[in-house]
Amino acid sequence: MLINPRPSEIPAAAHDRVYRTLRSRIMYGDIAPGQAMTLRGIGEEFEVSMTPAREAARRLVAEGALSMTSSGRVSTPELSGERIEELAALRALIEVELASRALPRAHMALIERLQMINTSIADQIARQDAVGYIRTNLEFHRTLYLRAQAPAMLAMAEQVWLQLGPTMRALYGRLRRKELPHFHRLIVAALKAGDEPGLRLAVRSDVTQGLKMLVR
Amino acid sequence: MLINPRPSEIPAAAHDRVYRTLRSRIMYGDIAPGQAMTLRGIGEEFEVSMTPAREAARRLVAEGALSMTSSGRVSTPELSGERIEELAALRALIEVELASRALPRAHMALIERLQMINTSIADQIARQDAVGYIRTNLEFHRTLYLRAQAPAMLAMAEQVWLQLGPTMRALYGRLRRKELPHFHRLIVAALKAGDEPGLRLAVRSDVTQGLKMLVR
DNA sequence: AAACCCGCTTTGTGATCACAAAGTATGCAT
DNA sequence: ATGCATACTTTGTGATCACAAAGCGGGTTT
Incomplete structure (x- = not known):
């Protein structure tokens, strides 16, 4: 059998963990408007490479949680x-x-x-x-x-x-x-x-x- | 001066081109519900590597245009x-x-x-x-x-x-x-x-x- | 005949690297 | 002192690769 040897322990992909943490911070006002962040910085904080950091950031951009300059830098939005x-x-x-x-x-x-x-x-x-x-x-x-x-x-x-x-x-x-x-x-x-x-x-x-x- | 040598020709990042094309297809009903697609397949069609294909796909997933199985495969959603x-x-x-x-x-x-x-x-x-x-x-x-x-x-x-x-x-x-x-x-x-x-x-x-x- | 096991193939994930563009600071000239 | 050009640094993009897990057959066993 053993379809699911550890049902309580879902490994959770790296990009998803980064995404969820950042999302919570943003949604609950942990980050001020206009705060800039870099992909390498995110990766460093979560001890992952740029790849999952980039995916998490872009997902948040897609949801309007982060805004993006024309050169691809991300920051929390300053709303009019x-x-x-x-x-x-x-x-x-x-x-x-x-x-x-x-x-x-x-x-x-x-x-x-x-x-x-x-x-x-x-x-x-x-x-x-x-x-x-x-x-x-x-x-x-x-x-x-x-x-x-x-x-x-x-x-x-x-x-x-x-x-x-x-x-x-x-x-x-x-x-x-x-x-x-x-x-x-x-x-x-x-x-x-x-x-x-x-x-x-x-x-x-x-x-x-x-x-x-x-x-x- | 020459701040913008070719204002009409914006190169448009690869992932964005893939995203926009897929988005149009999905929004205008070009793809049937339940249609599966692979990252390598997308990359091949647009002649790019997996990286921009993955970004475009995930962005569409974030917007609800595509759904994703627990193993990361993407397909157009079949709505209840x-x-x-x-x-x-x-x-x-x-x-x-x-x-x-x-x-x-x-x-x-x-x-x-x-x-x-x-x-x-x-x-x-x-x-x-x-x-x-x-x-x-x-x-x-x-x-x-x-x-x-x-x-x-x-x-x-x-x-x-x-x-x-x-x-x-x-x-x-x-x-x-x-x-x-x-x-x-x-x-x-x-x-x-x-x-x-x-x-x-x-x-x-x-x-x-x-x-x-x-x-x- | 049906269920199961084991192999191969396909596929997504994440790390690393090369590159180009943007940003930043330095220093020179006026 | 100020403006600007230039060199250096930072940063995002995209390609490639190694890896693990999921999917998929075919073959065997009960």
Whole structure:
């Protein structure tokens, strides 16, 4: 037999490991906008050759997580106000739909989990941990949207998050939060009540409110 | 001086040429769903080594234009009914928004151009040219959406088109068209009248109608 | 007749190298 | 002191190669 001698230990290709690590850093605001990086530098950090470093970088470029000069150098993007507005509008469109599709499947266990995540977010705020806050905030949204059973839409939403990652950190610096975003409470309340219009509005507001500050 | 000795002749990197050609084939339904391809095969066809072939393939995988087995083999995706429904919903969401943003900027020159494209579409239908039909149909949509001045949204819409490419060909085979899709006429009419609700409905219908047939 | 095992072939992965273009700093001339 | 040309360094691109794993037959055994 022995089809899979070590099912728990998936070796994970080198380029994939590099990709995933960089993706997390970018999505959760670990890297500031405009930060440049070199293929050799990436390879050195992950102890791999240029080949997998290049593949990971190009994949992130394809997803809009990194931008590329005409000479092939990569860096995190510095988004214009117009682009931020577009991405916020995309978040609103897609995530409202995802929430709406998740609503009929949202049982009590899911709502309790969302409330748990909300207390965790409050933790990150108290600790002034920008990266932790962004990651946990996105986890709140992802947990809800997973219930929509719509992987293609969720992938699109995550791609938008990825493009906004470095910018979200800059945002966090400006609006020095003191408490949990209250739209999260509204989302949970609408889920409990089965209130679809209320849910749509709450999600749209939560997704839009922060980004508005960056457009000016 | 001579900053740019040959401004018209941009050499275009090998991997980019491969990428663009494959992307066109996929988006316009030149390749059937489930079609497998090898990196060495791609390299051979374009007379390049495996390196740029691999980059082009992985970029297309990142955009959802190709799917990949766990062992790294690539092929055009065979979409499930659920996934087609999701992608159709995404088209509706994004393209309705793009059309709505294009409306206030749509002048007579644009409308005339759209009508020209419509006659061209009728041509492709008469000629029974599936690939030509799909390409020209998407050109109609792209021409309209370009006026929205929303590059991030347009890129998202095109990514959805790309994912649906191989499936669109299969669709074309089923609904043996005899005449121009009448929603295209409705779109032009709504643009002329400045009728935003009508435009939204026409775009949503045009985008949704064909795909419905594939879900069953 | 069907299942299985073992060989060869095909194929993706990653490292290394040569090369060209872009970027950067140095030094000279005005 | 400033502008510019030139040499050097850094960096991405693409080709080639070694390797391991996956796919694919054919042949044997039960």
